[in-house]
Amino acid sequence: MYIEKYWGNYIGGSDDSLNLVAFLADQKKDTIPLGEIFTKIGLDKQNWDFRRTVEYLEFTHSNGVEMDFHFAIDVVTDLAAILLECQVNGSVNLADLDTHIIPSRYIRIVATDEEHTAMNRALANFAQHPLCYDLHELVDEEDMLTMAEECENLRKELYESTRCNCTSDAALSSSVSSGKFFAGFDFSGFWDDNEYSLEAYVNDPPSDELIASVEKELGYKLPASYIWLMQQHNGGMPVNTCFATKEPTSWAEDHIAITGIFGIGREKSYSLCGELGSQFMIDMWEYPAIGVAICDCPSAGHDMVFLDYRACGPQGEPSVVHVDQENDYKITYLADSFEEFIRGLKDESYFDASEEETSQDDMEESDDNDTEASRLAQAMMDYLGCDCTYFPAMVNDAMIRSAYDCAKRDSAHDGFVPVLIKVDEILWECLVMNSDPDSETSEYEFNPDLVAMYRQQALDAPMMDGKEILADMVRLRREEAADDDMDWQNEVLGEMTGGYSNSRFTSYWNSDTGMTYPLILAKIPVKNPWEVFAYLPFGNWNECPDTPELMAAAKYWFEKYGAVPAVMTHDELEFLLPSPVPSDDAMTTALEQYGFCPDVVEQGAEDATVGSLADVLRQSTVWYFWWD
Numbered sequence: 001m002y003i004e005k006y007w008g009n010y011i012g013g014s015d016d017s018l019n020l021v022a023f024l025a026d027q028k029k030d031t032i033p034l035g036e037i038f039t040k041i042g043l044d045k046q047n048w049d050f051r052r053t054v055e056y057l058e059f060t061h062s063n064g065v066e067m068d069f070h071f072a073i074d075v076v077t078d079l080a081a082i083l084l085e086c087q088v089n090g091s092v093n094l095a096d097l098d099t100h101i102i103p104s105r106y107i108r109i110v111a112t113d114e115e116h117t118a119m120n121r122a123l124a125n126f127a128q129h130p131l132c133y134d135l136h137e138l139v140d141e142e143d144m145l146t147m148a149e150e151c152e153n154l155r156k157e158l159y160e161s162t163r164c165n166c167t168s169d170a171a172l173s174s175s176v177s178s179g180k181f182f183a184g185f186d187f188s189g190f191w192d193d194n195e196y197s198l199e200a201y202v203n204d205p206p207s208d209e210l211i212a213s214v215e216k217e218l219g220y221k222l223p224a225s226y227i228w229l230m231q232q233h234n235g236g237m238p239v240n241t242c243f244a245t246k247e248p249t250s251w252a253e254d255h256i257a258i259t260g261i262f263g264i265g266r267e268k269s270y271s272l273c274g275e276l277g278s279q280f281m282i283d284m285w286e287y288p289a290i291g292v293a294i295c296d297c298p299s300a301g302h303d304m305v306f307l308d309y310r311a312c313g314p315q316g317e318p319s320v321v322h323v324d325q326e327n328d329y330k331i332t333y334l335a336d337s338f339e340e341f342i343r344g345l346k347d348e349s350y351f352d353a354s355e356e357e358t359s360q361d362d363m364e365e366s367d368d369n370d371t372e373a374s375r376l377a378q379a380m381m382d383y384l385g386c387d388c389t390y391f392p393a394m395v396n397d398a399m400i401r402s403a404y405d406c407a408k409r410d411s412a413h414d415g416f417v418p419v420l421i422k423v424d425e426i427l428w429e430c431l432v433m434n435s436d437p438d439s440e441t442s443e444y445e446f447n448p449d450l451v452a453m454y455r456q457q458a459l460d461a462p463m464m465d466g467k468e469i470l471a472d473m474v475r476l477r478r479e480e481a482a483d484d485d486m487d488w489q490n491e492v493l494g495e496m497t498g499g500y501s502n503s504r505f506t507s508y509w510n511s512d513t514g515m516t517y518p519l520i521l522a523k524i525p526v527k528n529p530w531e532v533f534a535y536l537p538f539g540n541w542n543e544c545p546d547t548p549e550l551m552a553a554a555k556y557w558f559e560k561y562g563a564v565p566a567v568m569t570h571d572e573l574e575f576l577l578p579s580p581v582p583s584d585d586a587m588t589t590a591l592e593q594y595g596f597c598p599d600v601v602e603q604g605a606e607d608a609t610v611g612s613l614a615d616v617l618r619q620s621t622v623w624y625f626w627w628d
Contacts, residue, residue: 001096002088003081006154010147011081012097016074019067021098024107026062030091034079034111034119043072048118050076050126052134071135073126077151080123082109084158117188120159124189127152128239128347145349160186181228182339190238194412197237200578203265205234214264214273220292221315223307225339227264235263235271237409240345243322243334250303250326252398255351256334257405258295258305269579270296276579288329291318294338298405300503300576300621302326307338348406377423379444380520383431383451384535386416387523393515397508403521404566408576416523417532420567422508423518427538427570434537434547458534459526464548466556473545473595492594492601492610496587499615502622507572517569529564530554536568543598544571544627553596561589563623575623583618590614597625 006012023041024032038044042057050072057075058068069075085092091106111119126133130148131141139147193202206214206227215221237260244255251257262278265271272278278293285301287293295305302325307318320341322332335341381388391400400420407418421427432439432446435454439446481488508516524532533539533550540546545553554575557563561581567574581589590613594601601608603626617623 001085001093003085003092003154004096006081006084006150007097010143010150011077011154014071014074016069016071017078018098019069020075020078021094022061022067023059025094025105026059027107030106031108031110034083034109034115037079037109041069041075043075046072048122050122051129051132071133071138073133073135076119076122077126077147077154079109080119080151080154080158083111083119084154086110087158116159120155120186121188123151123155123158124186127155128189129349131349181225182342185343187232190240191233192237192239192409194237194409196412196578197260199268201235201237201260201263201268201270203234203263203268203271205231206264211264214266217273218278218292219314220307220309220318222264222292223317223338225337225342226294226307229338229342230264234265235261235268237261238345240347241409242346242348242351243341243344244346244351245322245332245334247332249322249330249332250299250324251297252351252402255346256303256305256322256332257298257348257402258345259298259405259409260296262294262296285325286329287323287325288331290321290323290331294320298401299326301501302503305334305341348402374423374518375444376425376428377518377520379446380421380423380428380431381522383428383446384421384520384522384524385448386525386535389521391516391519391521393510393513393518395515397505397516400508400516400519400521401505407521407523411523414523415527416525417529417564419522419524419532419536419565420505420508421520421522421536422567422569423520424570427568430538430541430570431536434540454537455534458537458547458551459531461548463555464552466552466554469545469549469552470556470592470595474591475595477595477598493587493591494609494611496611496614496618498607498612499617499619502616502620502624505567505574505622506624507567507569507574507626528555529558532565538568538570538573542627545596553592566622571627573625577621577623580620581617586614586618587611590617593617593623593625597627599626599628600624603628
């Protein structure tokens with residue numbers, strides 16, 4: 001049996017596998033369509049998405065026994081192996097699949113081109129994201145990654161090997177239509193076309209005229225493989241975002257991560273000649289003029305991927321490098337060509353094992369950084385009642401930033417908003433006092449029904465006008481300044497100078513230990529970013545706004561600038577933005593923030609003014625608020 005190298009362990013070695021063979025043996029035909037199998041056992045209800053198994057995957061044997069399947073992905077990988085056997089040898093002997101099936105009986109599974117295409121995509125998705133599948137609830141991470149590797153090998157044999165003579169659409173598109181570029185590379189699961197990617201990165205296919213115009217503006221001839229890929233999909237966020245390095249970077253010890261690939265165009269912010277494109281990074285961020293910036297990174301400007309023309313000249317074939325602004329613009333070689341770079345992109349899980357080892361080195365023994373969640377952390381996760389990940393105190397926050405970045409990337413299509421939350425006794429008290437004031441917070445107890453009622457009431461209440469709320473707060477600050485005989489124009493507003501760039505989260509760092517505080521990454525199950533405050537009602541004390549005001553201001557800022565709440569402690573709040581506030585709007589927004597949180601100016605540097613805050617905002621993708 002050709003698939004003996006796969007069958008019987010990670011593929012073909014489960015209870016689901018035995019039930020599948022029993023099902024096939026019970027069919028009264030020698031040629032069985034794949035679609036018929038899907039229909040009879042219920043896989044058709046999955047709509048080719050096998051991450052979570054529908055409630056009932058089952059069939060009734062002709063002897064009257066009901067048999068069910070626990071994990072859809074188990075059945076799909078088994079069927080893929082059997083398809084491979086049928087393509088290599090024409091059929092499969094059921095007795096080879098299960099030695100209890102006697103006598104020998106040969107059957108053949110057939111599939112349409114459309115089914116082959118869908119199967120190819122499904123296998124690729126599992127190979128890239130094995131830890132997102134419900135099978136991971138039963139199987140540990142190491143075995144899941146090994147199974148994913150075997151699945152990818154199987155997929156390549158099934159859809160990319162000429163031995164199998166597969167004529168499906170997927171095989172043709174991956175090995176033939178690409179011509180001289182990316183031969184054998186399957187792009188079916190390459191792009192993550194979420195809402196943000198489509199809005200900020202993806203351009204219409206470039207015309208020859210546009211390509212020539214962009215090349216002229218940049219002063220460099222773009223690689224032919226890059227042009228070819230952009231003609232298929234002009235920019236966007238890939239599913240696999242990590243690339244291995246031989247030396248440490250500001251992102252990780254052994255790899256870099258990208259957010260998106262710039263397309264050829266000017267309309268989208270993240271395109272070669274867009275508002276935040278290649279020349280912007282060179283002019284505004286002072287990146288070296290070595291070529292063309294083609295990928296941004298999760299650091300929001302503090303590292304980039306460039307096409308490097310230093311060795312080949314403006315008309316030559318550039319290499320690909322990583323430029324690290326945080327490390328004095330250090331240049332790290334990545335690949336000889338753009339095509340090699342794309343082929344080398346990997347899912348973050350590929351680096352998980354090494355990151356786990358690194359994280360153990362990053363963690364130091366202390367009273368509050370046990371790798372197991374404390375009683376307080378567990379209480380906070382129970383209170384949130386959503387998908388949460390606990391991070392103990394760490395010296396390096398690369399793992400935290402990577403986890404948040406991936407969660408944010410998945411949030412639009414998975415229906416949640418990610419927030420990093422400090423494990424904080426005072427924050428716990430704030431949350432419970434606002435939503436369930438009669439509970440004893442010191443015992444980490446709360447009434448789930450009252451908390452749920454509070455959340456629903458906050459979500460159902462009419463939304464206040466955020467712009468007007470902020471205007472009222474600014475008016476209050478003016479009255480306070482007048483009472484204190486302060487010169488509003490000179491002492492409070494000042495000039496838009498003296499600022500700095502802020503694109504990193506800071507509130508989860510413990511200045512006493514030099515480590516992060518213990519943190520929770522919570523995937524808050526709300527549709528809109530401003531609704532997270534219904535789940536995290538931390539305000540309503542001193543100058544800190546209450547929940548309706550927080551929601552109103554956050555909605556206003558999200559709709560105007562794309563700002564999303566990202567980090568919370570008991571007295572700090574950070575927002576993340578896709579790009580800095582335009583200079584023309586910076587003073588107005590800084591004044592709103594001063595009204596919202598006066599301590600960002602009054603408790604800042606001795607000469608801090610609204611103007612100096614505005615100078616920060618026009619350069620920054622992270623907003624920081626602190627209430628004394």
